[in-house]
Amino acid sequence: MNYTEIQFQISPLQPAAEILIAELSDLGFESFVEGENGLKAYIAGENFNISLIDDLFILQNSEFNITYQKKIILDENWNAKWESDYDAVIIDKRCYIRAPFHMSKPEIEFEILIEPKMSFGTAHHETTAQMIQLLLNENIDGKSLLDMGCGTAVLAILAKKKGANIVHAIDNDEWAYNNSVENIQRNSFPDIQVEQGDATLLKERKYDVILANINKNILLADMESYSNSLNSGGIIMFSGFYENDLNDIKKKADQYHLQYHLHIVKNDWVAAKFSKK
Numbered sequence: 001m002n003y004t005e006i007q008f009q010i011s012p013l014q015p016a017a018e019i020l021i022a023e024l025s026d027l028g029f030e031s032f033v034e035g036e037n038g039l040k041a042y043i044a045g046e047n048f049n050i051s052l053i054d055d056l057f058i059l060q061n062s063e064f065n066i067t068y069q070k071k072i073i074l075d076e077n078w079n080a081k082w083e084s085d086y087d088a089v090i091i092d093k094r095c096y097i098r099a100p101f102h103m104s105k106p107e108i109e110f111e112i113l114i115e116p117k118m119s120f121g122t123a124h125h126e127t128t129a130q131m132i133q134l135l136l137n138e139n140i141d142g143k144s145l146l147d148m149g150c151g152t153a154v155l156a157i158l159a160k161k162k163g164a165n166i167v168h169a170i171d172n173d174e175w176a177y178n179n180s181v182e183n184i185q186r187n188s189f190p191d192i193q194v195e196q197g198d199a200t201l202l203k204e205r206k207y208d209v210i211l212a213n214i215n216k217n218i219l220l221a222d223m224e225s226y227s228n229s230l231n232s233g234g235i236i237m238f239s240g241f242y243e244n245d246l247n248d249i250k251k252k253a254d255q256y257h258l259q260y261h262l263h264i265v266k267n268d269w270v271a272a273k274f275s276k277k
Contacts, residue, residue, distance in 0.1 A: 002044075002045040002072055002073065002074055003042050003043065003044060003045055003072075003073040004042070004043050004044075004045050004048040004070060004071070004072060004073070005040055005041070005042055005070070005071040005072075005073050006024075006029075006040070006041045006042075006043075006053065006068050006069070006070055006071075007038065007039075007040050007068060007069050007071065008020060008038045008039050008040075008041065008066055008067070008068045009037055009038045009065075009066065009067045009068070010037065010038040010039070010064065010065070010066050011037075011064065011065045011066075012064065013036075013037070013038070014215070015215055016058060016061075016063075016064040016066065017034060017038070017039050018215070019057075019058045020039070020041075020056070020058050020066070021039070021041075022173070023056050023057060023058055024041050024043075024056075025175060027043070027052050027053075028043055028044070028047045029041045029042060029043045030042055030043060030044070033086060034125055036267070038066075042073070045072065050070070053068065086099055088102040089129070090105075090108065091129055091132045091133060091136065092132075092133055092136055093108070094108065094109045094110060094136050095108070095109070095110040095111075095112065095132055095136060095158060096108040096110065096111045096112070097112045097114055097154060098111065098112070098113060098114070099113070099114060099115065100113065100115065110136075110158060110161050110162070112154055112157050112158060112161070112187060113183070113186050113187055114152050114154055114183055114186075115179065115182060115183065115186065125269075126266045126267050126269040127213050127239040127240050127269050127271060128151070128154065128155070128213060128239075129266070130239055130264050130266060130269065130270070130271030131155055131211055131213050131237060131239050131271050132154075132155065132158060133264060133271070134237050134264070134271055134273055135155060135158055135159065135162070135211065135237070136158075136162075138162075138209070138235060140159055140162050140163060140164045140208070140209055141162070141163035141164070142163060142164075142165050143164050143165060143208035143209055144164070144165060144166040144167075144206070144207045144208045144209070145159045145164045145166070145167050145168070145207060145208065145209040145210070145211070146167075146168050146169075146170070146202075146205075146207045146209070146210045146211065146229070147159065147167070147168070147169040147170070147211050148170055148199070148210060148211060148212040148213075148214065148226070149170070149171055149172075149212060149213055149214035149218075149240070150169035150170060150171045150176065150180050150194070151171060151176050151179075151180070151213070152176070152179050152180060152183050153169045153179075153180035153183050153184055153192065153194060154183070155169075155211050155213070156168075156169040156180070156184070156189075156192050156194075157183065157184060157187045157189055157192070159209070159211075160187075160189045160191075160192060164209070166193075166207075167189075167191075167192045167193070168192070168193045168194075168195070168205075168207075169184075169192055169193070169194045169195070170194075170195050170196075170197055170198070170201055171196065172196065172197060172198045173196075174196060177194060177195070177196035180194045181194050198222070199222040199225040199226070200225075202225050202226070202228070202229040203225075205229050206229060206230070206231050207229055207230060207231065207234065208230075208231050208234045208235070209234060209235045209236070209237075210226055210229065210230055210234070210235075210236040210237070211236075211237050212226060212236065212237070212238050212239070212240075213237075213238075213239040213240050213271075214240045215240045215241060216240065216241035216242075216245045216248065216249070218240075219238055219240065219241065219249060219252075220248065220249070220252050223252045223253060223255070223256050223258075224256050226256075226258075227253075227256035227257060227258055227276065228256075230258075230276045231276065232276050232277075233275065233276060234275065234276045235273065235274070235275050236258060236273075236274050236275070236276070237271060237272065237273050237274070238253075238271070238272050238274070239269070239270065239271035239272070241269075241270055242268050242269060242270065243265050243268050243269075243270050244268075245270070246263060246270050246272060249272065250272075253274050257276060257277040258274040258275070258276060258277070259274055259275050259276075259277050260272065260273075260274055261273045261274060261275060
């Protein structure tokens with residue numbers, strides 16, 4: 001079977017890329033690779049209809065500049081093409097995130113196997129990599145942890161590898177939920193509880209650590225729920241927003257007794273650590 005590759009150039013990249021992936025998924029696109037300036041999307045050639053691309057809602061939004069090019073990937077080249085576009089990732093020389101077609105590196109402290117159906121949550125994006133950096137430097141042994149907006153559950157899996165006791169992973173996207181279930185099985189952590197939903201699931205729950213890598217608007221809207229679900233003295237890490245949005249996150253967090261500690265920045269993306277007062 002031949003595949004069609006659509007390469008999108010996007011400015012600004014977020015949240016347009018996230019919206020675009022959601023729309024393309026509804027059209028039958030199977031795989032995505034996100035880059036610094038856009039993303040590549042793949043669909044079986046027999047399912048491709050160019051008119052569906054031109055009718056996408058996100059392309060009509062004047063807030064974003066999105067252009068695209070089409071390319072046919074012949075059947076015999078599909079696996080090689082996909083694998084060449086998808087690189088393994090090593091974070092701080094301690095965490096190795098790879099696909100089944102990458103070689104294992106048992107000398108690295110934490111190795112996580114992720115099936116690359118989409119690039120969200122595979123540490124290719126700055127925010128996921130930054131959350132991994134923060135998590136690597138946090139003592140979570142024996143603690144309860146929530147991975148909110150889990151994507152592929154890569155953070156939840158790393159938390160288990162670092163000794164977290166109870167680990168829950170939540171995402172409102174059906175694809176993310178299904179892929180997370182696959183990945184926790186692939187990494188031999190079936191006790192990670194994965195759910196499809198949003199912050200309304202958090203009522204009556206308490207965690208020692210919360211990881212929320214989503215986007216600014218959802219973080220602000222759900223900040224109260226996160227705070228209510230965080231034990232006193234607990235740690236919460238936020239990502240999915242730009243550096244110039246950090247003050248808004250800090251102000252909202254302070255309203256709900258979350259004290260700022262530190263943040264890291266890469267390509268204007270931020271991951272920040274707070275604690276419950």
